[in-house]
Amino acid sequence: MQIRDLTPGDLDAVLDNRKRAFGPLPASSAATWRALVSPVLPEGRYLGAFDGGRLVATSRINHYEQWWHGRALPAGGIAGVTVAPEDRGRGVGGLLMRATIERCAELGHAVSALYPTTTPLYRGTGWEHAGARLRVTVPAEGLRALAPRDTAVAVRRAGPGDVAAIRALLGRLHAATRACGPVVEEERVLRLWLEDDDDFSYLADDGYLLYRWDGDGLDVDNLVAGSEATARALWSLVGSASSVAATVTATVEPDDPMLWLLRDRSTDTVKRTGWMFRIIDLPAAVAGRGYPAGVTLDAVVEVSDPQRPANSGSWRLSVAAGRGEAVRAGRSSGQGLRPGEDVTRLTIGGLSALFAGVQVSALRRAGLLTGGAPATDDLLACAFAAKPYMIDYF
Known part of the structure; x- marks a missing residue:
């Protein structure tokens, strides 16, 4: 079994392995995936295991800043881990993850995180369950009612040209709130998201919002605010669509201020997706x-x-x-x-x-x-x- 860096010529085989592991991608999503992963190939952040020239398994290392009690650490976010169905049970996954750990160290990552599809593989190579991604669903009307009454907050649309400002804002807020766990994307990746016409982004002096439509409801990918007034302004902006969208599903902090701003929480529901963590x-x-x-x-x-x-x-x-x-x-x-x-x-x-x-x-x-x-x-x-x-x- 040979483990080596993937090249552009391997991407068709990688996409086929990905389809067999996670299901097919629409053509538009496949194009986005190629745009996302192609730049990491020359950086040594996409590994493949090969058996006689045939791609067997893959692992990608995203570069993040991960915040721990208000300080940022270089982190390797492990994604795109696949093993061909016919090669599962041969120990290929463990072999590849050990190589991934070493590559993380070579790239200067102090820590690593991943969202597991299985626990034994990652626990067996040193990752352990740590935190969660929390998704809460609330009535849109409840958010609309949060509009600030006495304080005007300047909010403007954001775009690809605001990437540096958004990253700096996220860093300031994570430091000030002593955040534990959240990551900040590279400029290149964040710019790719902000170029999506179906995503809506807004900026305030101390706040950032990214959301989209999801069927008959709204999906808030990220909303951070450094003050009550800004939190009210951004959440009520989302809730202003309550005449069309009955509910809003949002990714939130464990103690997100929105949960204490809402007048009524008798109907909110929370979905928890766990992630694993490893010291490198x-x-x-x-x-x-x-x-x-x-x-x-x-x-x-x-x-x-x-x-x-x-x-x-x-x-x-x-x-x-x-x-x-x-x-x-x-x-x-x-x-x-x-x-x-x-x-x-x-x-x-x-x-x-x-x-x-x-x-x-x-x-x-x-x-x-x-x-x-x-x-x-x-x-x-x-x-x-x-x-x-x-x-x-x-």
Whole structure:
């Protein structure tokens, strides 16, 4: 089995594999897919497994900034993972995912996330369930009624020329809200979405909206706002179509302000799509993440990562003043165990889940975290506390 970078000449075979894995694409969607993936080929972000020249499996690495407690980390968003039906069960998927992990490291990604179609493959290579993409359906009339009464908010249409401004706005808001989990697309990809005539985009000084029609209702792909007035202005803009659209389905944060602005939530429904997360470069991930300013942590953890041995071993985790550090724990580093100090042991999946905010008590009861002491558990839980979410689906 050979694993190599895909080339433009492989795309027909990739599209065929994709069709067999996920179903057929309409011609227009296939053209969009080609426009989306072609630029990543020379960047080494699309891998293929070949058996005697025949394409067997694929994996694509999207480049994102992923925000963790208000700080951005370089992240590899894994997508387009396919295995030909006749080759499933041969271990090809695991082989390809191990190569994908190494390629993520080579590309400088500290962490990685994906939306799984199956858990065993990804859990077996170090990803673990972490956060969710939340979709809520609410009456359009309820959103229309949110229009600000006393404050005028300037809202204008946005287009491809606003890509840099939108990315900067998203970064400011994610930093200010100490967001955990959301990603920001590359300029090229965001520009592609903004060029779609069926999508409607709006900008305010501290807000951004992207939505579209979906049958008889409306679909809000992304709406962020830095103030109550802007949130009211953008949500009521969507709701202004209530005479035609009865409902609006929106991708939201776990504690989205809209849910507290609505007068009545007796009929809203929420759909949860889980995603998995993996640490690729342990010291870079710990150093790049944000932490609660008032939390201090000093603990030794022992990590097992068979797929990426550079992460394995003992590490001293330190958190103070909103910053973190992971250094090798050992006599040579001067960071060895102190008298009476206990070691907390985690699989790489367990550490990844902890990093993403999964409760320590849940990890301990699931067998992903052992050893340590109750006091250390409490400090780890405080340092990595999060409600992880993503708006984008890939």
